[in-house]
Amino acid sequence: xxFPPPFFALKFFFVFATLIxxxxxxxxxxxxxxxxKGIGYEIAKGLAANGCTTILACxxxxxGEAAAREMQSEGLxxxxxxxxxxxxxxxxxxxxCVKNDLGGKIDVLVNxxxxxxxxxxxxxxxxxxxxxxxxxxFGTVALTNALLPFLQMSPAPRVVxxxxxxxxxxxLKSKEKVKIFTAPDLSEERLVELMLNFQSDVEAGTHATxxxxxxxxxxxxxxxxxxxxxxxxEQPSMLVHACCPGYVQTDMSSxxxxxxxxEGAQTPIMLALHDEEDELRPxxxxxxxxxxxxx
Ligand code: NDP
Numbered sequence: 001x002x003f004p005p006p007f008f009a010l011k012f013f014f015v016f017a018t019l020i021x022x023x024x025x026x027x028x029x030x031x032x033x034x035x036x037k038g039i040g041y042e043i044a045k046g047l048a049a050n051g052c053t054t055i056l057a058c059x060x061x062x063x064g065e066a067a068a069r070e071m072q073s074e075g076l077x078x079x080x081x082x083x084x085x086x087x088x089x090x091x092x093x094x095x096x097c098v099k100n101d102l103g104g105k106i107d108v109l110v111n112x113x114x115x116x117x118x119x120x121x122x123x124x125x126x127x128x129x130x131x132x133x134x135x136x137x138f139g140t141v142a143l144t145n146a147l148l149p150f151l152q153m154s155p156a157p158r159v160v161x162x163x164x165x166x167x168x169x170x171x172l173k174s175k176e177k178v179k180i181f182t183a184p185d186l187s188e189e190r191l192v193e194l195m196l197n198f199q200s201d202v203e204a205g206t207h208a209t210x211x212x213x214x215x216x217x218x219x220x221x222x223x224x225x226x227x228x229x230x231x232x233x234e235q236p237s238m239l240v241h242a243c244c245p246g247y248v249q250t251d252m253s254s255x256x257x258x259x260x261x262x263e264g265a266q267t268p269i270m271l272a273l274h275d276e277e278d279e280l281r282p283x284x285x286x287x288x289x290x291x292x293x294x295x
Contacts, residue, residue, distance in 0.1 A: 025051040025273055028154075029106050031098075032056060033085055033143070034113025036063040038250035039162065042265035043110050043272075048076035050273055052108065057083035057094065059113075085113045085139035086131070095146045105153040108272045111140045111224075112162040116217045116252050129202035129216045136220035137195055141188070141227050151238060160271045161228045163242040165288065167221025169295055174211030181226050182295075188230050195223045225286055225295055232284025239280050243267045243287040266290065 025047065035044040035056035048054040048071060056071075056078055058064030064080035071078045081097055084090040098106060114136045117128045144159060151157040172178050180186070180194065198219050201207040213219060228242040247257035248264035267290050274280055285292045 025107075028052045028108060029102060030054045030108035030110065030272065031106055031147070032110045032112055033083060033140075034058065036060065036067040038252065039245050039248055039261050039264040039268070040110075040112035041067055042262040043112055043162075043268045044078060045071055045074075045076065046262070046265050046269040047108065047110075047272060048078045050269070052077075052273075054078045055102065056080045057113075059084040059086075059090075083113075083143075085111075085143055086135040087139075088142060091139070091143050091146050094143070095150075098147065098150050104150055106147055106150040107154040107156065108158050108160070109144065109147055109151060110160045110162065110268055110272060111144060112268070113140070114162070114217075114220070114252075118254065125214070125216075126203050126205060129199040129219075132216040132220050133195055133199055133223070136217070137223040137227070138192070140224060141192070144227075144231065148235070152235075156277065157235075157238045158272055159228075159231065159238060159240040160268045161224050161240075161242040162268055163224045163228070163244060163286070164217070164221040165244045165293075166215060166218040167223075167225050168218075169222065171213040171215060171218045171222060172211065173208075173213065177211050181222065184233075186226060186230060188227065188234075191223060191226050191230065195219070228286070229284040232282075236283070238283065239271075239277065240283050241271045241280065241285055241287055243271060244293070246288065 030047045030052040032040050032044040032054060034040040036058040044054050044056050056064050056068050058080060061082055068078050068080040081094060083094040098104065115132060117123060169178050198212050201210045201212055208214065225242045228240055232240040245264035245267060246259045248259045248261055249255045249257045250261055267287055270290050271287060286295045287293065
C-alpha cells in the first residue's frame with residue numbers, strides 16, 4: 001500500500017499498528033476444535049491474524065484441510081490436524097501429535113467443537129443425551145485434561161470453552177440441583193457422575209421427575225460451564241473461561257440468529273488474546289459480548 005507524502009505519518013501509524021497487532025500473540029500456539037466452519041473457523045482465523053500459530057483441530061480431514069488452505073491463502077499461519085473430540089483414541093493421537101509434531105507447548109486451547117440435535121431430527125430424545133454429552137461435555141473434558149501437561153508448559157496458558165446461554169442454571173428445575181452444580185467444592189469426579197445421572201435419567205425417561213431439563217444440549221453446556229469453574233480453581237496459573245458467542249448464523253442454528261460467525265468469534269478471541277490479564281481475572285467466569293454474565 002503506498003501513501004502520498006502528506007499521509008506519511010498515517011502510513012507510519014498504519015505499519016506500526018499492524019506490527020503491534022500481529023505481535024500480540026507472536027510465538028503462541030493455539031488449538032481450535034471444530035475449526036472447519038462456523039464460529040470455530042472465525043476464531044481460528046482471528047487468532048492466526050493476531051499472530052498465533054493456529055491448529056485447526058477437525059474430525060473431517062477433507063473439510064479441515066480445505067479450511068486451512070483457505071486461511072493459508074490469506075497468508076495466515078495455520079494448519080490442520082485430525083481430532084474427533086468424541087473419540088478417546090483420537091484424543092490420545094492428537095495429544096501425541098502435540099508432543100511430537102507441534103513442539104509440546106500449547107498457549108491457547110479453544111474448545112469450540114459441539115453438536116446439537118435439531119428439532120426436526122428423528123432421533124428419539126432418549127437417544128440424544130449420549131451423543132450430545134460425548135462431544136460437548138465428556139469429550140471436551142477428556143481433551144482438555146489430555147492437553148493440560150502441554151498447557152502447563154506455556155508461561156500464560158488460556159482455555160476458552162465455547163458454551164451457551166442454553167446452559168444457564170435456570171434450566172435446572174430443582175433448587176437442590178442448582179446448589180449441587182454451584183457448590184464451591186464441586187469436584188470433576190462428582191460433576192461427571194451428575195452428567196452420567198442426567199444421561200441415564202434421559203435414557204430411562206425419568207429426567208423430568210428427577211429435576212433435569214428437557215435439553216441435552218443445554219445440560220451439556222451447563223456441565224461445561226461447571227467444569228470451567230472447577231478447572232479454574234484447580235489450575236490457578238491458567239486463565240480458564242466459558243463464553244456464549246450469542247445467536248450466530250451457522251449450520252448449528254440453521255443460519256438463524258443476529259450475529260455473523262466473525263461476530264460470534266469476538267468474545268472467544270478476546271478471552272484467548274486480551275493482553276491485560278488482570279482484566280480477565282478472576283478466572284472461571286461465564287462471558288458473553290465481551291462481558292462477564294450471570295450463570
Ligand atoms: P457448527 O455446527 O457450524 O460447527 C460446529 C463445529 O464443530 C464443526 O466444525 C463440526 O465439525 C465440529 N464438531 C462437531 N463434533 C465434533 C467432534 N466430535 N470432533 C471435532 N469437531 C466436531 O456450529 P457453530 O459454529 O454454531 O458452533 C460453535 C460453538 O458455538 C459450539 O460450541 C456451539 O455450541 C456454540 N454456540 C453456537 C451458537 C449459535 O447460535 N450458532 C449459540 C451458542 C453457542 P463437522 O463440520 O465435521 O461437523
